[in-house]
Amino acid sequence: xxxxxxxxxxxxxxxxxxxxxxxxxxxxxxxxxxxxxxxxxxxxxxxxxxxxxxxxxxxxxxxxxxxxxxxxxxxxxxxxxxxxxxxxxxxxxxxxxxxxxxxxxxxxxxxxxxxxxxxxxxxxxxxxxxxxxxxxxxxxxxxxxxxxxxxxxxxxxxxxxxxxxxxxxxxxxxxxxxxxxxxxxxxxxxxxxxxxxxxxxxxxxxxxxxxxxxxxxxxxxxxxxxxxxxxxxxxxxxxxxxxxxxxxxxxxxxxxxxxxxxxxxxxxxxxxxxxxxxxxxxxxxxxxxxxxxxxxxxxxxxxxxxxxxxxxxxxxxxxxxxxxxxxxxxxxxxxxxxxxxxxxxxxxxxxxxxxxxxxxxxxxxxxxxxxxxxxxxxxxxxxxxxxxxxxxxxxx
Ligand code: PLP
Numbered sequence: 001x002x003x004x005x006x007x008x009x010x011x012x013x014x015x016x017x018x019x020x021x022x023x024x025x026x027x028x029x030x031x032x033x034x035x036x037x038x039x040x041x042x043x044x045x046x047x048x049x050x051x052x053x054x055x056x057x058x059x060x061x062x063x064x065x066x067x068x069x070x071x072x073x074x075x076x077x078x079x080x081x082x083x084x085x086x087x088x089x090x091x092x093x094x095x096x097x098x099x100x101x102x103x104x105x106x107x108x109x110x111x112x113x114x115x116x117x118x119x120x121x122x123x124x125x126x127x128x129x130x131x132x133x134x135x136x137x138x139x140x141x142x143x144x145x146x147x148x149x150x151x152x153x154x155x156x157x158x159x160x161x162x163x164x165x166x167x168x169x170x171x172x173x174x175x176x177x178x179x180x181x182x183x184x185x186x187x188x189x190x191x192x193x194x195x196x197x198x199x200x201x202x203x204x205x206x207x208x209x210x211x212x213x214x215x216x217x218x219x220x221x222x223x224x225x226x227x228x229x230x231x232x233x234x235x236x237x238x239x240x241x242x243x244x245x246x247x248x249x250x251x252x253x254x255x256x257x258x259x260x261x262x263x264x265x266x267x268x269x270x271x272x273x274x275x276x277x278x279x280x281x282x283x284x285x286x287x288x289x290x291x292x293x294x295x296x297x298x299x300x301x302x303x304x305x306x307x308x309x310x311x312x313x314x315x316x317x318x319x320x321x322x323x324x325x326x327x328x329x330x331x332x333x334x335x336x337x338x339x340x341x342x343x344x345x346x347x348x349x350x351x352x353x354x355x356x357x358x359x360x361x362x363x364x365x366x367x368x369x370x371x372x373x374x375x376x377x378x379x380x381x382x383x384x385x386x387x388x389x390x391x392x393x394x395x396x
Pocket of ligand 1: 105251256
């Protein structure tokens with residue numbers, strides 16, 4: 001006998017993984033240059049030079065027992081202070097090391113916060129479509145109910161009236177992911193201020209805080225001078241889940257944090273519960289080496305030129321062919337309306353006829369669209385354009 005929920009999770013096919021595996025097989029048959037794989041969100045720019053230099057320095061200069069040892073549960077003081085200083089400097093808030101809890105990336109950060117806020121079987125966590133599909137298991141497996149706000153397919157901002165209709169006395173939090181995976185859209189300050197005002201009103205109506213869980217692995221990936229508002233500046237009951245997976249191109253190293261501002265309601269209890277939830281999932285502490293790297297590199301910013309060139313090339317080319325795309329101001333995704341309306345059919349045809357691998361967005365809560373991860377080589381994008389053109393032609 002095994003747990004059915006986790007069995008189902010472990011055996012459910014992942015569209016993204018299947019496309020990726022298909023691409024690898026096809027590459028053996030037709031050559032990698034003839035496969036156009038836009039499936040995975042794996043960073044394609046190298047980590048900043050200072051990251052590798054810091055790894056060398058730390059390995060050379062740190063006592064081995066200490067380097068490979070455990071840290072205390074929230075992480076070492078030094079990296080937490082470096083992150084706090086960086087956030088304070090950039091966003092004008094007095095962030096303290098004691099408000100930060102280091103994690104193995106955004107996924108365990110989100111799980112710990114969700115676990116902390118699901119208080120009983122009625123607890124609801126809201127997500128805004130299109131959304132990162134892992135929110136569904138993160139919420140369900142921790143006893144919460146996921147409530148989905150349908151996508152604003154005009155601008156891919158947030159339908160505030162739809163949020164309002166779905167808030168109940170059981171709403172504990174809403175996950176806000178901007179820059180967004182999969183749309184690549186950055187929520188404007190106006191959108192976030194509107195959401196903050198709504199949540200303040202509803203929190204006082206129901207007599208308990210409704211938190212924003214700000215899922216921010218793409219915070220630094222933004223183009224053309226667009227600003228990503230720092231949500232704790234707009235709404236005090238915000239808990240930030242951050243990751244260096246994308247901003248420092250370190251997804252395999254598993255490092256990130258939860259930030260619980262002390263001005264958030266019940267912050268001490270929330271922080272303690274996040275810590276307890278992390279303990280319950282066996283999250284002891286992130287790798288010491290990576291904590292130390294972040295301690296030295298917290299101020300590093302990614303060089304986004306390659307992503308920006310990809311974004312411009314893909315967006316302009318697809319628009320010129322007649323595709324409708326969400327305005328890609330951030331992350332490394334382009335979100336495209338499927339010609340013909342059926343994104344699964346489009347994806348299947350593109351795969352079979354052109355080895356063009358695009359992710360249909362049903363799993364992101366937004367059928368009829370597909371996602372392109374443009375963290376690929378610029379050369380692959382150029383070579384893939386005839387396939388996109390042929391696909392558009394087939395549907396005209
Ligand atoms: N949240 C979003 C929106 C993501 O896209 C991802 C990863 O792709 C994560 C969270 C998880 O990131 P991490 O690698 O830090 O666990």
